[in-house]
Amino acid sequence: MSKSPIIIKAKDCFPFENQEGNGEAIQYFISNQQKLNLFHIGDLHKDDDLEIAYFNTKDAKWYAGRLVGEAHFIFKDVEYKIIIKPRFGNLQLFRMLEEVFNIKLTKSKSSIKKQDDYQYLIKQLIAFLWLNLLSKANKHGIPKHNVTKYYKGAIVRGRLDVRKSIIPLKVEEKIVSRYTEKVVDSNISKILLKAYKILKADYKLSSIKVSLGAKNAIEQLLASSTRETYLTELDFKKVKYNDIYKSFKPVVDLSWDIIKKKNFSNDDDKSSDSFSFFIDMAEVWEIYLRTILKRHFSKSGWKLKKDKIWTYQNKDFKRLLIPDIVLERDNNLMVWDAKYKRMEFDYYDYDRADFFQIHTYINYYHQSKNVIAGGLLYPLSKEFNTDRQFKNKSETLFSQKTTKTKYLIDGIDYTDLNEEKVKREELNFLSRLTELQTY
Helix, strand or coil, X not given: CCCCCEEEEEECCCECCCCCCCHHHHHHHHHCHHHCCEECCCCCCCCCCCCCEEEECCCCEEEECCEEEEEEEEECCEEEEEEEECCCCHHHHHHHHHHHHCCCCCCCHHHHHHCCCHHHHHHHHHHHHHHHHXXXXXCCCCCEEEEEEEEEECXXXXXXXXXXXXXXXXXXXXEEEEEEEEEECHHHHHHHHHHHHHHHHHCCHHHCCCCHHHHHHHHHHHHCCCCCCCCCHXXXXXXXXXXXXXXXXXXXXXXXXXXXXXXXXXXXXXXXXCEEEEEEHHHHHHHHHHHHHHHXXXXXXXXXXXXXXXXXXXXXXXXEECCCEEEEECCEEEEEEECXXXXXXXXXXXXXXXXXXXXXXXXXXXCCCEEEEEEEEEEECCCCCHHHHHCCEECCHHHCCCCCCEEEEEEEECCCCCHHHHHHHHHHHHHHHHHHHCC
16 A cells, blocks of 8 residues: 555546546546535535536546545555645635625635645534534524423412323322423434534534634533434434524534545445545535625515426426526516536537526526526636627527527636635626616
8 A cells, every 4th residue: 555645636627637547546436426525505405416527528538526625545555635626716615605604704814725734624614614504593592392291299380181180189189280391402402412522523613713603502502411322314304493493404414414424435445544525616606696696686676586396297207497596576587597617618618408407497487477687607717808798698588589588608707816806706797797687
């Protein structure tokens, strides 16, 4: 076995470096997709089309997919480390998360940018996400539910239970009453507490500044005196949320991901050195876009819709349509799909399936609403300019004059990235979409 691992690096959606002679190791990495520790920041979980890496026949190279993170494993008695970084840098990833959670990172941006230990960075990111999801959820305290309890004594507590009081009244001169008491949901508290202990021991949670909301929730968990037991998938699936505690679902889901952390190795190799930590950049990109679009367009009366549309109900070919972003004002809609793919305005960047998917969504809504605009939104890898945008925008759907729906490919210019430019390009992007309201 080699003394130091062979390192294979890539930026997401770009070819791997040092892939010559390491194709088999990359294939092994792909074939063990189910063993990846994939941590979600929301409830999108679009794993159905997840592609961690693929072979591009056009240039005969292995390309990374949309996941970022690190996997360390043994293959044919050789150590490998695969590192996939955000193609626009760590600062942009953390900026998107700041927008999603509406919070400023306590860590200095310079230290994030210079961080070489990517496993450490991903672990810190997971711990940061967990704390902020917990703080965001803790509006009404740790989830509780009502439990019926009985009291036997000389006074009534709650409501008298006549049937249960007959014998005690004769024998002990006591009555039985029934009352309800709110108790901490044991499954939720066990899952959260277990995740907290793992994060504290293995993810350096203590090095992150904890908000008052998260601190209060942790204190409640520790005070709940929940007996630590072995947690199963059934315990997780049995978790129910009433309306007041629905905000806890994201942090409970992330906690379960942390608890069930898998070993990235073959069945014969149970080495503790075989690990993987990944997050889905497509998920981050979509939630980020939803956040900034909702915040921006709500000022002018638009509302963000969350639609799951079953088409052809009761038919063998029924299908579920889930548009990424739908904005509604009165009878007017804007329909967008967030695509975290390479967009350099080359011919092959315009995916045929994506094209048909967004047109399906737009045509569905056209049946009952006025769709004023729609299209695909990307992180742009080539500098934005107005001449190119003219070629990526149609004033009517299909360039036919049958509708007034504008169709376009747009996004945020992430070339030559720095903090000042990111803010400027976000505003430019939002301004371009705002202009579409003139109908």
